[in-house]
Amino acid sequence: MRFNPRAVMTIFRKDLVDAIRDGRVAIALLLPILIGVSYSYLFNDDFTDETPSYRMVVTPDWPAELNEQFLVASGDAVEVRIDTFATVEDVEERLRDGNADLGLILPPDLVTALSAGQQPAITVVTPATATAGTSYLLGVLDGSLRTVAGQELPAALTVQAAGEPEPSLFDRIGIRNYMLMFSMVFLVGMIAVFAIPIILTEEIEKKTLDALVMIASYTDVMIGKALVGLVYIAVATAITLTLAQASPGDLPLFVLTIAALSASLLGFGLLFGGLFKSANQLNTWGSFILFPIIIPTFLSVVPGIVGDIAAAFPTGAAGRLLADALTGDTIFGNAALYIGIMLVWAVGGFLLLGWQLRRRQA
Amino acid sequence: MSTIAAPPAPNAATGPHRGTPSIQVRDLVKTYGQVHAVNGISFDVYPGEVFGFLGHNGAGKTTTIRMLTGRTHPTGGTGTIGGFDISRQRDRIKPLINLVFEDANLYERFTGLQNLEIFADLYGVPRSRAAELLRTVRLEDAARRKVKTYSSGMKQRLLIARSLINEPKVLFLDEPTRGLDPTSARELRDLIRGLRESGTTVFLTTHYMEEADELCDRVAFLSAGNIVALDTPRQLKLQHGQRTVAVSLRDGSEHVVGLDDADGAARVEGWMRDGQVVTLHSQEGTLEDVFIALAGRAL
Numbered sequence: 001m002r003f004n005p006r007a008v009m010t011i012f013r014k015d016l017v018d019a020i021r022d023g024r025v026a027i028a029l030l031l032p033i034l035i036g037v038s039y040s041y042l043f044n045d046d047f048t049d050e051t052p053s054y055r056m057v058v059t060p061d062w063p064a065e066l067n068e069q070f071l072v073a074s075g076d077a078v079e080v081r082i083d084t085f086a087t088v089e090d091v092e093e094r095l096r097d098g099n100a101d102l103g104l105i106l107p108p109d110l111v112t113a114l115s116a117g118q119q120p121a122i123t124v125v126t127p128a129t130a131t132a133g134t135s136y137l138l139g140v141l142d143g144s145l146r147t148v149a150g151q152e153l154p155a156a157l158t159v160q161a162a163g164e165p166e167p168s169l170f171d172r173i174g175i176r177n178y179m180l181m182f183s184m185v186f187l188v189g190m191i192a193v194f195a196i197p198i199i200l201t202e203e204i205e206k207k208t209l210d211a212l213v214m215i216a217s218y219t220d221v222m223i224g225k226a227l228v229g230l231v232y233i234a235v236a237t238a239i240t241l242t243l244a245q246a247s248p249g250d251l252p253l254f255v256l257t258i259a260a261l262s263a264s265l266l267g268f269g270l271l272f273g274g275l276f277k278s279a280n281q282l283n284t285w286g287s288f289i290l291f292p293i294i295i296p297t298f299l300s301v302v303p304g305i306v307g308d309i310a311a312a313f314p315t316g317a318a319g320r321l322l323a324d325a326l327t328g329d330t331i332f333g334n335a336a337l338y339i340g341i342m343l344v345w346a347v348g349g350f351l352l353l354g355w356q357l358r359r360r361q362a
Numbered sequence: 363m364s365t366i367a368a369p370p371a372p373n374a375a376t377g378p379h380r381g382t383p384s385i386q387v388r389d390l391v392k393t394y395g396q397v398h399a400v401n402g403i404s405f406d407v408y409p410g411e412v413f414g415f416l417g418h419n420g421a422g423k424t425t426t427i428r429m430l431t432g433r434t435h436p437t438g439g440t441g442t443i444g445g446f447d448i449s450r451q452r453d454r455i456k457p458l459i460n461l462v463f464e465d466a467n468l469y470e471r472f473t474g475l476q477n478l479e480i481f482a483d484l485y486g487v488p489r490s491r492a493a494e495l496l497r498t499v500r501l502e503d504a505a506r507r508k509v510k511t512y513s514s515g516m517k518q519r520l521l522i523a524r525s526l527i528n529e530p531k532v533l534f535l536d537e538p539t540r541g542l543d544p545t546s547a548r549e550l551r552d553l554i555r556g557l558r559e560s561g562t563t564v565f566l567t568t569h570y571m572e573e574a575d576e577l578c579d580r581v582a583f584l585s586a587g588n589i590v591a592l593d594t595p596r597q598l599k600l601q602h603g604q605r606t607v608a609v610s611l612r613d614g615s616e617h618v619v620g621l622d623d624a625d626g627a628a629r630v631e632g633w634m635r636d637g638q639v640v641t642l643h644s645q646e647g648t649l650e651d652v653f654i655a656l657a658g659r660a661l
Contacts, residue, residue, distance in 0.1 A: 002453075006483070006484070006486060007484055010480060010483040010484050011484075013483075014469070014472075014480050018469065018471055018472065021471045022471075206465075206467055206470075207463065207465050207467035208467045208468070208469060210433065210463060210467060211461075211463065211467050211481075211524070212484070213432075213433060214431060214433075214456065214459070214460060214461055215456050215457070215481070215484045215485055215528070216484060
């Protein structure tokens with residue numbers, strides 16, 4: 001398995017320039033970048049921490065005593081915004097436009113009337129379709145009015161949580177990181193088992209490989225193409241992270257994971273490329289091969305035996321490591337184990353490739 | 363000298379060449395499962411010799427070239443190029459040889475110049491050699507055009523330029539004039555003669571018998587993995603071709619008569635005695651006739 005650095009670098013330079021001119025390869029490079037960037041914007045974790053926010057509009061005034069009781073009764077679970085307007089029309093307009101959950105038209109001297117037990121008339125205006133906020137605000141309003149009127153509540157409620165909530169693995173990773181993790185594995189998969197094999201298959205199909213091995217060895221050819229794959233993966237990863245404005249929490253682990261995953265898939269990709277007689281044939285069947293490659297990534301975050309089995313595959317192991325690397329948190333840990341799994345697959349892939357090359361020359 | 367139907371002994375060089383052979387093959391065998399692609403062939407090719415290797419499709423020509431150029435391992439036998447073993451010293455052989463492939467296996471998205479520069483880099487020769495060779499094959503005006511825009515004749519000329527990038531001591535040409543127009547084919551034949559004069563050993567496969575007859579110092583006929591004849595074209599024709607004479611008589615009739623046939627010779631003698639002969643032309647057998655006689659059918 002001797003190799004000639006001059007031949008390797010010549011083949012590397014040739015493929016680096018030539019491959020990108022092939023429409024199939026260009027698409028294989030661009031598609032994962034587009035998916036990575038669009039997923040990172042489409043799937044956002046911000047909504048998971050959002051506190052519900054309701055708006056109540058009032059005319060003409062919102063008494064301070066009632067406001068005090070209202071805020072106590074609403075608690076911290078929701079954010080309540082109360083705005084006052086000069087006219088009834090203003091209030092009705094906000095509700096018609098869907099800009100408020102509840103409207104109140106209050107009589108003058110409301111607090112005095114309540115304290116005197118006079119049952120003052122309050123007009124409640126709701127949106128055409130009541131919202132969750134409408135019901136909630138009405139409930140809070142009822143309790144607040146009773147308190148201001150001096151009525152005793154039937155019971156004093158104390159609310160306490162049974163414990164701190166235990167976030168799921170998925171919650172800890174977050175949807176954005178999960179989709180970014182998938183995008184990264186997809187990117188490496190597309191380049192390693194689709195784009196680079198197309199370059200090799202085209203050399204076999206056009207018989208340019210025969211011309212190359214008149215002076216270079218098959219090993220030189222494979223190393224040259226694997227290097228092209230590594231460069232494409234590095235560039236595509238950097239572009240995706242930049243456009244997605246994503247910053248891995250643990251950058252060294254992220255880089256190590258991408259490198260190990262690339263090594264583990266490129267050997268199999270080149271092996272795979274050698275099985276096809278034409279690039280079009282590979283183009284047709286390549287998508288089917290990508291499925292089993294990507295699936296372990298999705299399953300790797302599933303707790304229990306399913307996730308553990310998935311993590312025994314390079315893309316599953318990479319999934320767990322990328323989850324840790326992107327969040328900067330030790331969700332799965334065992335980095336050495338997962339790197340080891342990918343390296344074992346890398347060695348296996350390149351050994352099989354070597355066997356295929358020996359057969360080609362036999 | 364006689365035509366040999368069996369592999370020659372190492373010292374049975376059948377041409378005018380002597381000295382250390384550029385290519386030496388002994389009992390070379392290649393099998394694929396039960397199929398014997400090459401069945402124990404032996405021959406020598408000498409420096410500056412143009413050696414023709416002729417046979418039907420599937421006769422074992424390409425397999426032999428693949429073994430000699432280090433792209434596949436022989437199943438048995440030995441071979442050397444420039445004194446280096448084709449199985450164990452491939453890395454020593456590679457810089458000494460090159461091959462014009464039957465297919466136009468060029469990088470079509472690169473220009474003609476870039477195609478040659480890639481191989482200049484691979485062989486470690488200066489890139490200036492690329493431009494020089496493009497001039498040699500008259501492609502300098504198309505040097506910066508992408509190869510996909512080339513005609514098949516231009517591609518063939520570029521293939522030849524590529525094969526000369528490392529100034530090979532032994533050049534293999536696999537059907538080099540296939541698809542070339544008559545002018546380009548003649549230019550290529552002139553180029554091959556020039557290579558021979560410069561001492562390059564040329565190993566040529568072709569389907570064109572006239573071409574082999576014109577260019578080759580010796581030819582080997584390959585049939586079903588065996589060499590069935592190996593000699594100079596002239597010796598092969600003398601040995602296996604039918605000698606004939608074309609006779610025109612005073613009565614206007616024309617006759618082709620075999621001289622190796624006793625009855626025919628007597629007929630010619632009779633016409634001459636009676637003063638009926640107007641013209642008489644001796645004719646040699648063609649290489650194609652020899653091939654058909656030995657291999658059973660034409661190429």
